[in-house]
Amino acid sequence: KKYNVAIVGATGKVGETFLKVLEEKNFPVDKLYPMASKKSAGINIKFQGKDWTVEELSESSFDKDIDIALFSAGGSISLKYAPIAREKGVIVIDNSSAWRMDKDVPLVVPEVNPEDIKKHNGIIANPNCSTIQAVVALKPLHDRFKIKRIVYSTYQAVSGSGVKGIRDLEEGLKGNKNEFYPHQIAFNCIPHIDVFLENGYTKEEMKMVEETKKIMNDDSLRITATAVRVPVISGHSESINVEFEKPYEISEVFSIMDSAEGIVLVDDVANNKYPLAVDAADTDPVYVGRLRRDESVESGLNMWVVADNIRKGAATNTVQIAELLVKYDLI
Numbered sequence: 001k002k003y004n005v006a007i008v009g010a011t012g013k014v015g016e017t018f019l020k021v022l023e024e025k026n027f028p029v030d031k032l033y034p035m036a037s038k039k040s041a042g043i044n045i046k047f048q049g050k051d052w053t054v055e056e057l058s059e060s061s062f063d064k065d066i067d068i069a070l071f072s073a074g075g076s077i078s079l080k081y082a083p084i085a086r087e088k089g090v091i092v093i094d095n096s097s098a099w100r101m102d103k104d105v106p107l108v109v110p111e112v113n114p115e116d117i118k119k120h121n122g123i124i125a126n127p128n129c130s131t132i133q134a135v136v137a138l139k140p141l142h143d144r145f146k147i148k149r150i151v152y153s154t155y156q157a158v159s160g161s162g163v164k165g166i167r168d169l170e171e172g173l174k175g176n177k178n179e180f181y182p183h184q185i186a187f188n189c190i191p192h193i194d195v196f197l198e199n200g201y202t203k204e205e206m207k208m209v210e211e212t213k214k215i216m217n218d219d220s221l222r223i224t225a226t227a228v229r230v231p232v233i234s235g236h237s238e239s240i241n242v243e244f245e246k247p248y249e250i251s252e253v254f255s256i257m258d259s260a261e262g263i264v265l266v267d268d269v270a271n272n273k274y275p276l277a278v279d280a281a282d283t284d285p286v287y288v289g290r291l292r293r294d295e296s297v298e299s300g301l302n303m304w305v306v307a308d309n310i311r312k313g314a315a316t317n318t319v320q321i322a323e324l325l326v327k328y329d330l331i
């Protein structure tokens, strides 16, 4: 069986990667409906050897026979158009933050909570990139040792801000002034991603806290985060400090990570081997390394987790959700 697939935000960074990943994974697409704003309408894009014309997104865009729509065009577009699509019987997989914390919308990482997809009501949310790679690494450890507390510190690539972020870095490296970030990103680290909230945290930090609990189906987790933008184009890196309820042996952590789904263990410090953003770029796995005991607490672990934020952090995870819909016969 083949499916008619709409891509909302088809000409954006994530939208382009949706197409690449759908092709690579050989997702059974019959007709493709690329959609975008007026300024990209009429452009032809190549997919599976054919040209497809981008149409302007409008309220009637979903009147056609569309099975699935992959959205990545920002929160306000998703808020408005996802319900319109759902109304027409289209299943929406949304990459924005608009629907993630809605209690009727599953927030899914296929390696972590695939079954949650079965509760969907027409909209399924794809988590924030920095959350996705973290929970892939944490879930197998939570299952075995029960996590009590998590401290996230992130080192996030400028591609997380889209083309404007990449441009600020590239121009900054040439000595030109930043236009998008509030400070220069070239040769700098900015402890500020998304807007500041009343509690002094950024929205990016609170997304990591709230989304982790929802995906792991565990509100008892104690989580705190600091999110930092660094001058890297592709690949978010994260230092994750975890405290477990149960005692553990580090050798078992190595073997759990070595066999966990979606994870590549890179941890051979004698040979300077650990996960690096430049190695993760343009690939799908979550890379885990620098595994070592946190000697300051009873049962703590430190780890370094890296993934391509546009692939596993966005497009790949979204396409994996589409594959789950097919696998569970939910379309």
Ligand code: 11C
Pocket (backbone or CB within 6 Å): 095, 096, 097, 127, 128, 129, 130, 156, 157, 159, 160, 161, 193, 194, 204, 207, 309
């Ligand atoms: C960043 N994590 O790196 C953001 C980008 O909620 O989907 C993705 C924002 C989101 O800037």
